[in-house]
Structures are given as C-alpha cells and as structure tokens.
Amino acid sequence: MDPGPQRWYARTTLPVAEWVVRHRWIARLAVAQAVGVAMLAGSLGLGRPVAAQVLLVIGVPALLSLPAALPPRVRTMLATGSLALGASVLVPLTGQGETFAWLLLALTVSALYQDWVIVPTVLVVTGAHFTLIELGPSGLDPFDLVPLLATVLAGAVHHRSWRLAEVEARTDPLTGLANRRRLREAADRLLRRGGPASLLFLDLDGFKAVNDSRGHAFGDALLVEVAARLRACVRDGDLVVRLGGDEFAVLVPGDPVHAEDVARRVRVDMAVPVQLTGRAVRVTASIGVARTSGTAGRRSGADLLRDADVAMYQAKAAGRNRVVVCDEGMAEAVLDRAALAEDLLAALAAGDQLAVHHQPVVTLPAGVTAGYEALVRWQHPVRGPVPPLDFVPLAEETGAVLALGRWVLRQATRDAAAGLGGEVGPSKVAVNVSSRQLADDGFVDDVCEALRDSGLPADRLVLEVTETSLVEDLDSVCERLQELRALGVRIAIDDFGTGWSSLSYLRRLPVDIVKIDRSFITDLGRTPAATALVATIVELARGLSLDVVAEGVERTDQRDELARLGCAFAQGWLFGRPVPREPVRRAPASLTSG
Ligand code: C2E
Ligand code: CA
Numbered sequence: 001m002d003p004g005p006q007r008w009y010a011r012t013t014l015p016v017a018e019w020v021v022r023h024r025w026i027a028r029l030a031v032a033q034a035v036g037v038a039m040l041a042g043s044l045g046l047g048r049p050v051a052a053q054v055l056l057v058i059g060v061p062a063l064l065s066l067p068a069a070l071p072p073r074v075r076t077m078l079a080t081g082s083l084a085l086g087a088s089v090l091v092p093l094t095g096q097g098e099t100f101a102w103l104l105l106a107l108t109v110s111a112l113y114q115d116w117v118i119v120p121t122v123l124v125v126t127g128a129h130f131t132l133i134e135l136g137p138s139g140l141d142p143f144d145l146v147p148l149l150a151t152v153l154a155g156a157v158h159h160r161s162w163r164l165a166e167v168e169a170r171t172d173p174l175t176g177l178a179n180r181r182r183l184r185e186a187a188d189r190l191l192r193r194g195g196p197a198s199l200l201f202l203d204l205d206g207f208k209a210v211n212d213s214r215g216h217a218f219g220d221a222l223l224v225e226v227a228a229r230l231r232a233c234v235r236d237g238d239l240v241v242r243l244g245g246d247e248f249a250v251l252v253p254g255d256p257v258h259a260e261d262v263a264r265r266v267r268v269d270m271a272v273p274v275q276l277t278g279r280a281v282r283v284t285a286s287i288g289v290a291r292t293s294g295t296a297g298r299r300s301g302a303d304l305l306r307d308a309d310v311a312m313y314q315a316k317a318a319g320r321n322r323v324v325v326c327d328e329g330m331a332e333a334v335l336d337r338a339a340l341a342e343d344l345l346a347a348l349a350a351g352d353q354l355a356v357h358h359q360p361v362v363t364l365p366a367g368v369t370a371g372y373e374a375l376v377r378w379q380h381p382v383r384g385p386v387p388p389l390d391f392v393p394l395a396e397e398t399g400a401v402l403a404l405g406r407w408v409l410r411q412a413t414r415d416a417a418a419g420l421g422g423e424v425g426p427s428k429v430a431v432n433v434s435s436r437q438l439a440d441d442g443f444v445d446d447v448c449e450a451l452r453d454s455g456l457p458a459d460r461l462v463l464e465v466t467e468t469s470l471v472e473d474l475d476s477v478c479e480r481l482q483e484l485r486a487l488g489v490r491i492a493i494d495d496f497g498t499g500w501s502s503l504s505y506l507r508r509l510p511v512d513i514v515k516i517d518r519s520f521i522t523d524l525g526r527t528p529a530a531t532a533l534v535a536t537i538v539e540l541a542r543g544l545s546l547d548v549v550a551e552g553v554e555r556t557d558q559r560d561e562l563a564r565l566g567c568a569f570a571q572g573w574l575f576g577r578p579v580p581r582e583p584v585r586r587a588p589a590s591l592t593s594g
C-alpha cells in the first residue's frame with residue numbers, strides 16, 4: 001500500500017506494554033546465550049581467557065539492555081547485537097560451518113521487536129565478523145560468502161514484511177488513507193519540533209442518511225470517492241486521514257494560510273456532484289480547523305484533534321457545509337461544559353449544593369396565591385450560583401436529568417406537603433419535567449413514590465412538560481400523561497407558543513393547564529400581535545376547559561391586560577420571585593416519614 005508522500009519513521013508497531021514483555025524475554029535469552037557460548041568455549045578447551053573474552057563481548061551488551069535507563073530503541077539494538085554476536089562467533093569457536101544456522105534463529109527472535117533497527121544491527125555484526133574472521137590470513141573462499149549473503153537476504157525479507165506491517169497498522173483499509181494513529185503520531189512529531197500546523201476535521205453532512213437509504217456498498221464507494229478528492233486537494237507533505245465513519249482530517253504543516261487554501265479547495269471540489277451507479281450525489285462537509293499557533297495549551301496531537309472536533313461541531317450547529325476555526329474560547333467552553341457536567345454529578349451525590357425554590361402562581365385579578373412552581377437552584381462550591389438554563393439542558397444531554405428530576409420531584413413534593421407560603425396544609429406545586437424523564441419507563445413509578453413518601457395528595461401536584469417534548473413521540477408520551485392523570489396529577493404545557501404545535505393541536509393533548517410563554521407576555525400591550533395571540537390562547541383554552549397561566553409578569557400593565565383578557569392565573573416577579581421554602585413550625589421529620 002502506498003505510504004503516501006509523507007516519510008514515515010516509525011518506532012515500532014508494538015504497544016509499549018508489549019515491547020516491555022518481549023524485550024524482557026529477548027534480553028534474558030541474550031544473557032543466557034552469552035553464558036552458554038562462553039561455557040562452550042571453555043568445554044572446547046580454548047582456555048579460560050578466551051571463554052572470559054567471549055562472555056564479556058557477548059554478555060555486556062545483553063546486560064546493558066536490561067536496565068530501563070537507556071532509550072528502548074538503544075536497548076533493542078543492544079539485545080539484538082548480543083544475540084547476533086553470540087551466533088556469529090559459533091563458527092570460529094567450533095570450526096563448524098553448520099553452526100551458522102544459529103544466526104538465523106537470532107534474527108528470527110530479534111524480529112519479535114518489529115523494529116527496523118534490528119536489520120542494520122544484525123548486518124553490522126555479521127559484516128564485521130565476516131571482515132575480521134573470513135577475510136583473515138587464510139584468504140577468501142567463495143563459499144564463505146554464502147552466510148553473509150543469506151543474512152543480507154533474510155534481513156531484506158524481514159525489513160520488507162516489517163514495512164508492510166507498519167504501513168498497514170497506520171492505514172485505513174477502505175480508502176488507503178492514513179488512519180487516526182498515524183495522524184496522532186505525525187501531529188505529535190510536528191508539535192515536538194515546534195513547527196506551526198493546522199488540522200482540518202471534516203465530517204460529511206447527512207452521510208448516515210445516504211448510507212441507510214442506499215446501502216453500505218454505496219456508502220463505501222462514496223467514502224472512497226471523497227478520499228480521492230481530499231487527496232487531490234492537498235500539497236505534498238499534508239497528511240490526509242480517515243478518522244473513521246464519515247470523518248476525515250487533514251494535517252497541514254506550515255502557515256495557517258495553507259490550511260485555509262486546503263479548506264477552500266475541499267469545499268470547491270466537494271461541490272461537484274459525485275456520479276455513482278448512474279446517479280449524482282451531492283456531498284458537503286462541515287469542517288473544523290484548529291491551529292497550533294498562539295495556543296499554549298495545545299501541546300499534543302490529541303489536543304489539536306479535540307479542538308478541531310469542537311470547531312467541526314460548531315460548523316454543524318451553524319448549519320453545516322461550512323468552515324469554523326476553533327478559537328481559544330471555543331475549546332475552553334467545551335471543556336468547561338464537560339467539567340460542569342461532572343460537577344453536577346458530584347452535586348447530585350453530595351446533595352447539599354442543590355435546592356428547590358418556589359415561585360408563587362396567583363389568581364387574576366385578585367392576586368391571591370393559588371400554588372407554586374418549583375425551580376431548581378445550584379450553588380456551585382467554586383462558581384457560585386449556576387443558572388438552571390446552564391445546567392438543565394446539559395443534564396438532559398448527559399442523562400443526569402433523570403437523577404436531577406427525581407431529586408427535584410421528591411424535594412418539591414416534600415416541601416409542598418409541608419406547606420409553602422407558611423399556610424397550613426399542603427400547597428399546590430408545579431414541577432418541571434424534561435423530555436428525557438417523560439420518555440423514561442420508570443417515570444410514573446417515580447411520581448407515585450414521591451407522592452407516597454411525601455404524603456402530598458396527587459391533585460396538589462402539577463407536572464409541567466414542554467411542547468417540544470410532546471411533539472417528539474406523541475403517542476407514547478400521551479399514554480404516559482394519561483397514566484399520570486389517572487393518578488389525579490394535573491399536566492401543564494410549559495412555554496406554550498414557542499414550540500411547533502398549532503393551537504388546534506391542543507385539543508388532542510391530555511393536558512389541564514396551558515402556560516403562556518414569557519416572550520408573549522413581555523410584548524403584551526405593546527404589539528398588537530402579542531395581545532391577539534394571548535387573547536386567542538385564552539379563548540381557545542376556555543373552550544377546551546383548560547386553565548391558563550401567564551408567565552413572566554413583571555409590570556402592572558401586563559397584569560391588568562391579562563385580567564382584561566380573562567386569563568385566570570399569572571406568575572412573575574410582580575407577584576414574587578422564586579424563593580426557598582420558609583422554615584415552618586412543624587418538624588420536618590414528621591413530614592418525611594412514610
Ligand atoms: P421555566 O419552566 O419556563 O421557568 C420559568 C423561568 O422564568 C424561571 O427561570 C423563573 O425564575 C423565571 N421567571 C419567573 N418569573 C419571571 C419574571 O417575571 N421575569 C423573568 N425575566 N423571569 C421570570 P429559572 O428558574 O432560571 O429556570 C429556567 C428554566 O430552567 C425553567 O424555565 C425550566 O425550563 C428549567 N428548570 C428550572 N428548574 C427545573 C427543574 O427542576 N427541572 C427541569 N426539567 N427544568 C427546570
Ligand atoms: Ca416551568
């Protein structure tokens with residue numbers, strides 16, 4: 001396979017741990033061979049000084065290869081040298097040409113290093129031996145060249161198979177491009193040398209759909225074509241890589257303008273439809289670029305790849321088929337999110353960083369508190385308070401929202417059972433439910449358990465679900481909502497008006513309450529459209545016997561307008577901010593039992 005224009009000087013195909021194991025055995029073998037050959041010299045009556053000399057010359061390199069102080073490459077050469085030397089001296093020691101066969105064994109054992117250095121090492125040793133012994137005073141017999149020739153040929157064959165293994169371990173079998181491993185090594189090497197470089201991370205847009213609809217053979221052919229186009233877009237010295245699936249990368253050494261050129265050429269080339277099995281397919285790619293320049297933090301190839309990956313995701317998020325360059329802040333933001341996600345898990349385990357605050361929901365026009373909405377709060381030990389919009393969506397991505405939601409549900413029902421505004425008896429409480437929770441098979445059980453453990457009557461609990469979570473899998477979600485309503489729990493549609501559903505859709509949903517999104521309330525009385533929309537929702541809800549809650553009421557004119565339109569409930573800073581439950585007279589222990 002074509003190793004590409006990039007020169008490749010590999011260390012070894014062996015993973016470090018495997019090298020350590022093999023080296024331990026090979027080095028021991030070399031020591032044993034040195035001792036054996038020295039004993040042989042002694043037993044052949046060559047005298048102690050000769051035996052000692054043999055032991056020294058063969059044994060010392062083997063011993064030197066043992067301690068970890070020297071670099072692995074040097075230790076490989078020492079052990080190999082000792083093995084080859086021990087084998088070569090057998091002929092002059094014994095005077096028997098047959099013993100030369102032992103050298104082939106030495107070469108075979110050294111080949112376990114899977115390292116190109118063993119070939120020159122063995123050749124140097126046997127060459128030196130040949131020069132010293134065979135070209136000695138006795139003169140040259142042409143048959144004496146046979147062992148040397150055999151060693152050279154065996155070495156060449158080994159070197160060839162080693163090269164093939166090296167290339168294969170660093171090549172993507174489908175496209176023949178370099179693979180992830182080769183990229184990492186090449187990028188690390190570039191960074192070590194301190195040379196500027198850029199990495200392009202390409203992900204094909206919509207490849208999965210093509211693969212699914214037209215079959216894998218078609219998908220493979222498309223990837224091969226894309227690989228060929230990428231190769232045509234780069235200069236000598238750039239490394240084109242298939243990372244896996246429909247992900248590619250190009251490592252571009254040198255000034256960032258080269259990388260910009262490559263990105264531009266790739267986009268132009270990709271724009272030409274691919275002709276496959278008689279049909280034209282249009283391929284686009286989202287490209288993320290990371291650079292080594294001006295980034296103290298990007299020390300390894302892995303960092304560079306991660307940052308390019310981050311930028312690629314931004315390119316996807318921004319609408320695909322575009323190039324985004326990773327800047328310092330971008331990578332940091334992603335790392336920060338990952339750290340926050342981890343901290344949230346810790347917070348859930350610790351228990352004392354999270355709290356539930358309650359915001360009153362009042363009747364209109366009287367302004368009497370009718371219930372509360374439970375809103376989660378996170379006091380991070382280092383960052384301070386983290387807004388729910390920063391961690392709830394994150395928890396949804398990671399799945400932590402299941403544990404978080406369960407915790408909020410238990411806390412809110414417990415608080416409500418104890419009374420929220422200092423009044424006696426259980427309060428009404430609305431708890432936000434994420435779509436992940438709603439899709440979870442254990443959710444209804446969680447609700448039952450929270451009600452049972454807190455002692456809160458089911459008709460005092462409202463579950464708020466967003467419009468979008470209903471749209472996702474309407475049938476199964478409706479079924480679940482029906483189950484909850486059968487318990488006596490009421491269902492509210494949160495942020496109504498921001499989702500995809502039409503107003504008439506409301507009729508089909510198993511809900512009891514509509515919460516009009518704050519964005520409509522903000523413009524109420526200011527734009528005719530907002531007023532008309534609120535009026536329509538209120539009217540429609542009345543027709544369907546649903547309660548309506550207006551969210552985010554901050555001004556008296558909004559309140560008055562809502563009252564005029566016949567909206568029965570409102571919530572907002574005008575009536576009260578979310579606050580922790582006031583400590584009440586009753587002992588909490590008696591409320592949490594059961
Ligand atoms: P949401 O469910 O729409 O909650 C209402 C948000 O509006 C709350 O923000 C509340 O503090 C804020 N708000 C209330 N009145 C006013 C007002 O007059 N003016 C303004 N500007 N804002 C007002 P918060 O607490 O930051 O929560 C934001 C979102 O985070 C919530 O939106 C909800 O989607 C989510 N969230 C909060 N707690 C939970 C929870 O326990 N579980 C889940 N799944 N989501 C939660
Ligand atoms: Ca809500």
Ligand code: CA
Pocket residue numbers: 494495515517518551
């Ligand atoms: Ca809302």
